[in-house]
Amino acid sequence: MSWVTILWSMIASACLTIAAIHFMTWCHRRTAWADLSFSVMSTAVAFYAVIELAMMRAQTPAAFAVALRWLHVPTWAIVLSIVVFVRLHMGVGRLWLAWSIGVVRTLVLCLNFLVGDNLNYLKVTQVQQIRFLSETVSIGKGVANPWMLLGQLSLLLWFAFVTDATIAVWRRGDHRQALITGGSLIVFAMAGVVQSVLVLWQIVQAPLTASVFYLFIVVAMGYDKSRETLRAAQLSDELRESEAQMTLAAEAAGFGVWMWTVARDRFWASERWRRLFGFDPGQSLTFEMFIQRIHSDDRARVESAIRQALTDHAGYTEEYRVQLPDGTERWVSSRGKVYPNGSRKPGLLLGASIDITDRKHSEEEIARQRNELAHLSRVTTLSELSSSLAHEINQPLAIILTNAQAAQRLLTQNPPDLAEASDILADIVSEDQRAGEVIRRLRALLKPGQIDLQPLSANDIVDDVLRVARSDLIGRGVTVHTVLAENLPDAVGDRIQLQQVLLNLILNSCDAMAANPPMRRRLTLSTAFLNGMVRVSVSDTGCGLSTDPDSIFKPFYTTKKDGLGLGLSICRSIVSAHTGRLWAEPTPPTAVGAAGTAAGGATLHLELPVVRETKS
C-alpha cells in the first residue's frame, strides 16, 4: 500500500464522515442551511481527493484528461458551498461578490465541458511519471487552455470574498472566528489556488494536491461548527439549571407553573400545579383539560382573557375558582405570558398559579362582617328616625281613612256626588301607593344584604334619602337646599349602603345644627362630577369641625351624649369598599348663604367611582 493512496483515501473518508454528520444535523433541523452547505463542501472535498488520486494513477493522456475534466465538478461545489457557508454561518460577505462568483464559476464549469479536453488543457499530449512522496505518480503534459484564466479569475473573486468576509468578522469583534476560520480559509484557499495555478500552467513538475489544503479548511470550519455545538450543549445545561432554579423558586413561593406549546398543543405542568388543579403526576395533559377544571361560572372569562393574550402577544392576570373532580372548590390566582414564535404566531404560553383560597375566604369573611355591621348601623340609624317614619306611614293612612269616610257620607246624599266620590277613590289609590313606597324603602334599608355594586345616579340617592328623612327634617326645623348637577354620569355602588351613608351624614349635620336658631338650620345637598369621580356633598351651618377634621371618622368618636361613635367610621368603611372616598372639611363661607355667618359649619364629601365605558 502506497502513502499517496493511504493519505488521499483518509482525506476522502474523513471528509465524507464529517459531511455525513452535518447532513444528519440538517435532516433534524431543516433550517440549518449552514450545516447543509458545510456537508456539501465536505462531500465535494472527498470527491476532489478521489479524483486527484485517479489523476495521479492515470496511465494514458485520455484518462488524465477525463479525470481533470470531472475534477471541476467538486471544485465548483467547494467554491460555492464555502461562499454559502460564509454568508449563512458567519453572517458576512458581500452579496454581489457572492453572486459574481456563482455566475463566473458556473460559466467556467460549462466551458470545462465544451472547450478542449478540459478547462486546463486544450489537449493532453502525454502523461509523465515523476517521484512524489517516494512514489511514482502521473502528471499531465499538453497544450494549456487559455480559458483557464477565467477559472483563475473566479478563484481571485472567491479569494477577495473570503478576505473581505474575514475582515468584517474581525471588525465586529469576533477575533477567534476571524483568526481560525477566516484565517485558515484565506491561507489554505490561497495555497490551493497557487498550487493548482503552478501545476496546471505546467510551471512546476508536481501532481495536484489541493485536497490537502481543502481538508484543512474543512477542519477549520468543522472546528467552528463544533464550537457552536459545544455552546449549544452548554446553553442547554444552563437552561436546565435555570429551569430547575425557577421551578424551585416557584414551588417555594407556592406557585404551580405550566407551559403550553400552542402549535403542538403540548401542555406541561409542575408537580405543584398538578396538585393544585387535581391532576395525577404522570398524567398527560392538554390545554382543554386545564380549561375544563375552571369553575363553569369563571371559565368563559378566563378563556377569553387567555385568547385575548394570545392575539395580543401579551399577558393576563385572573382570579378564578377551580372545581376539583371530588367537588371541592378552590380559588386560584393565575398569571400568564405569551412568547411569540418568531413570526406573528403565538409560540408558548407560560403561566404561574397560586392557591388563594384562604385569602379569598378571609376576604369574604371581612366583607360579610362589614355588611353585617353596615346593616346593624342602618337599623340603628332608622330607629333614630322611627317616630318620623311612623308619621310618614301614618299620614297616608289618615288621609285614606278621612277620604273613605267622606266618600261614605257623599254616597248617602241624595243624589250622591259620584264625580267627587270617584276623585276620592283616585286619591285613596295614590295615598295607598305612597304608603307602600315608604314601606318598600324601609324594608330595603332594613334588609340585611350583600353589597351589590350597580350603576346608579347620585341624584336619585339624594332624592331617596330626602324622602325617608323628610318628616324628621321638618320636625327638627331644618331647611334643605339641593344643588343637583345635570348630566351626571352613573356612579358604581350599592344603592342601600349609599343611602345609609348619606342618611347618616344628614342626621349628623342635623345634630350639629340642633343648638342653632331655626333660621340657621340650613342643610345643603349637592352633587357634582369632579376629577373623574361623582361627588355628593352635605353642608351644614352647625358647630363645625375640630382642628383635625379626620378625627370624626375614628371609631368611638362622638360628641353626642348617647352616641356610640360608630356611624361615621362605618360610613367610611362602606365607602372604602366602594373604592370611593369620604372626608370632611369646613363649610366655605360662601356656601352658607345669606343666613350664614362666620361660624361656618362642616361639609362632608362623598366621592364615588363612575361606570367605566366597557370596550365593545
Added chain:
Amino acid sequence: MTAHDETVFLLDDEPGMLKALTRLLKAEGFVVHAFTSAKSFLESYRPASPHCLVLDLAMPEVNGLELQERLTLSGVLVPIVFLTGHGDIPMSVRAMKAGAQDFLTKPVNDAELLLAVRAALQRSAEHHEVISATAILQQRYSRLTPRECEVMAHVVKGHLNKQIAAALGIGEHTIKVHRARVMEKMGVDSVADLVRAAERLVLVHPPPLK
C-alpha cells in the same frame, strides 16, 4: 242640615290631608276655608259668623301651638280643634290649657271629628252672641253724654240720687232727669239690668284685632 254660615278654617301642611278633610266637612254642609300654612291663613282670616279652626299641630315654620298663641295674644277667641300625627301628651296638655276645644289623633274618626267641630262651632256661636250683645250695649253707651256717663257710673255703684248730687255738685232733680235719660238710652227698665249691662261693658271689652 246645618246653617250656611257655619265656617271651618282648616290648616294642614299636607295637601292630601287638607283635601280629604275639606271633602268630609263639606259633605256635612260646612263652609270650609283650607290653608297649607299659618301665614296664608292669617292673611285671609276675618272673624265672621260662628266659625272654628281645625289645626294640624306639626307644621313647618309656624306650628299649631304657635298659631294658637298668636291668636290668643291678639285677643281672637276662636275655638281650635287640634289634629296631630302622634299623640304627644305634653303638647296636648299645653294646647288644652291654652284653651283648645279638642285634641284629636290622626288617623281621626269622622264622627269624633264632626262632634268636636260642632262643639267648637257651638262655643263660637255663644261667643258670637255675647259679643254681639255687648256691641249693642257699647253702641248705646257711646250715645251717652259725659255727664250721663258719670251719673251711670254712680248709679251702678248703688249710690242714691242725693249722694250723686252731692258728689257731682248739682241738684238732685237734675240727677233724676239724667238717670231717666241713661235708663232710656241704655234700653233697660231696672237698675239691676243697667248693672248687668255695665258689667258686660267692663268685663268683656274686646280690644281691636292686631
